[in-house]
Amino acid sequence: MDLAEASDRLLVAAERLYYSRGIAAVGIDDVRAEAGVSMRRLYQLFPSKEHLVAAYLDARDVRWRGRVAAHVDAAGDDPGDRLLAVFDWLGLWFAEDDFRGCAFINAFGEIGGESPLILAAVQRHKDLFRDYLADLARAFPTDSPDVLASAITLLAEGAMTVAAIGTDPAAAEHAKLAARTLLDAARRRS
């Protein structure tokens, strides 16, 4: 097994374990065992647990945003449909068996200010998600795409927390309903 494969296997194991059981609750050795990699290799690739966690978050960020974007693209070209498709995807995500909330919000709550590395990864992810929504909003015919983007972001983030804590899968539908109202209000009258 070469370094690249070891790294892949570690990140896959890390994502499964850290997301389902939490970061503090999963030991380095758990990840190592599930990945079938030796301690030596692990510390060669990631010099500390902090680095491993940050790498897990970065990998998850790419996969997660990829899944959102794929669903949005499948919704077609209409800017309104594309914005609303985000909430459809959230609904699908919330309904997954292993849904345990937003990995990044959870990581923030868990390590928050203790680790600059992890905090940075979390902020990076949230910024990128927000930027993505802002791009979608800019394609919508409105005079204030930034305001619209902010509102959509807040609804999406709120839906994630409500769905995670309240285990209410309808959170996505409520958010979509509110988003539709906001879109109607923001639509440029022409």
Added chain:
Amino acid sequence: MDLAEASDRLLVAAERLYYSRGIAAVGIDDVRAEAGVSMRRLYQLFPSKEHLVAAYLDARDVRWRGRVAAHVDAAGDDPGDRLLAVFDWLGLWFAEDDFRGCAFINAFGEIGGESPLILAAVQRHKDLFRDYLADLARAFPTDSPDVLASAITLLAEGAMTVAAIGTDPAAAEHAKLAARTLLDAARRRS
């Protein structure tokens, strides 16, 4: 020092330490030391850390909702003003020096599924907050107060996460702006 005072001092110390540094990062002994209470007393009042944390969350829930309600009451009688006042209060809260996000969202991310006791305390708080917003929404002249309440809840929860992670105090203003739009759209035309 009697039991009641020991309990008070422990809960005050617990809130300060757990909220500012996180639950896992603060040891039982830290709380005990700051409260000036003996181990014996502590374990007599709270048979485990889990119980102490749950009690801290319950105490914070009461204080936190009390602060929101006080600010809403100060905003007067108009149902729309009262709903919007929630976001004004969030803005004040976000700007506080020691703001570190929503204690309950953080606790959920930190202990999530590991502790039924703590999970229950978190869910209780979020339910009560949601119920409170629903009460405010029911006073508003609209045909669908439940839909309005859901949307307001999502905006508020979203603002908390965005403010915590992105350290953007303007989150409350954006949420208020969106809420105002939703209120206008929901207002019963008469």
Added chain:
DNA sequence: ACCTGCGGAGAACGAGCGTTCTCCGTAGTG
């Protein structure tokens, strides 16, 4: 004054875990 029991201070215990070290087999090279 003596006994009794409560409670304070803090040491002790045991478990978990991040990190490092040791031992050993093996593959590659002359």
Added chain:
DNA sequence: CACTACGGAGAACGCTCGTTCTCCGCAGGT
């Protein structure tokens, strides 16, 4: 074959922390 370097397996170390235990002083009753 001899030597070396690498890396796997997992033991060892050191630390933290939740929880319990020990020791001791003291207040109150007889």
